[in-house]
């Protein structure tokens with residue numbers, strides 16, 4: 001078992017080796033202070049302290065072991081100190097299992113209007129009321145501590161795509177300097193962990209240097225950042241053909257912001273353990289349901305009198321108790337229950353996919369035809 005706490009390097013016991021064809025795929029368990037994470041794992045995104053349209057207990061019934069929170073959003077509202085005073089994010093949102101929070105830099109670059117990147121950190125104006133904030137390796141790490149995150153992410157810069165070699169090099173070097181400061185600011189406790197994030201865009205020598213810089217800091221896990229940023233699946237897999245192997249085999253590997261089922265399967269085959277993506281929740285709210293027959297756009301008029309469930313053998317409330325006609329109607333009239341049921345089904349679909357992948361790996365079977 002790959003325990004998130006410090007463990008002797010020789011405890012490199014991977015629970016199950018996958019079928020030779022996918023010699024890099026692995027199934028494992030990450031032990032944390034807030035419970036176990038079965039990998040390969042899909043982590044639903046709960047940006048503002050809630051997985052949108054879901055109760056935490058509903059998220060739990062889908063099989064999720066861990067959910068994500070967002071440092072950027074929570075530091076602006078309600079504020080990290082307030083969450084800390086109120087007992088931390090676990091208590092605040094009534095989620096007792098593991099929580100992973102992003103370090104916030106990525107969200108600053110994608111959400112805040114005015115921002116300035118300096119060696120110190122990122123100065124930005126809140127997208128809510130324009131007030132001025134600064135995120136640095138130190139402040140991001142402290143905010144994640146105040147939130148009570150089980151897994152803290154190092155403060156990095158997500159290198160945009162496309163980037164020239166020079167741009168990617170200087171961005172990666174900044175991420176390495178910030179990683180060192182993040183690691184120094186981390187308050188190490190048993191059962192809690194901090195993950196480093198490697199950058200380097202599509203350049204293999206930069207990816208290697210980034211990995212070497214971060215391995216020196218002995219993080220509890222490692223994330224591959226700077227992918228799923230518009231490069232496309234082919235180029236992403238090209239990087240994943242070598243990047244996971246640059247990371248310690250006995251520590252968790254997290255591919256940030258990925259992805260669709262086919263992306264997840266391809267990345268697991270290349271040695272990735274953890275995933276997060278807004279697709280099941282966001283597309284669910286937009287009327288898209290993932291099913292074994294493909295993606296169903298429930299707003300399509302062909303469903304308005306379809307008295308069958310999304311998937312006859314799915315155990316989620318949407319499939320057990322309702323029809324596509326009812327979901328079609330709810331989404332068309334923008335009823336909140338529509339968002340709830342579609343989200344619940346999609347999260348169940350993604351967790352079932354991960355469960356089947358874990359089973360196939362444990363049985364040494366290849367799993368490239370699962371959709």
Ligand SMILES: NCc1cc(CSc2ccccc2)c2nc(N)[nH]c(=O)c2c1
Pocket residue numbers: 045047068069070100101102103104105106153156157158159197224225226227228229256257258276
């Ligand atoms: N588009 C991929 C992506 C996504 C996220 C966000 S993952 C996330 C989102 C919400 C909550 C927790 C994690 C990233 N975060 C960081 N820090 N660095 C990246 O390179 C990066 C790349």
Ligand SMILES: [Zn+2]
Pocket residue numbers: 310311314315316317318319320344345348
């Ligand atoms: Zn369902």
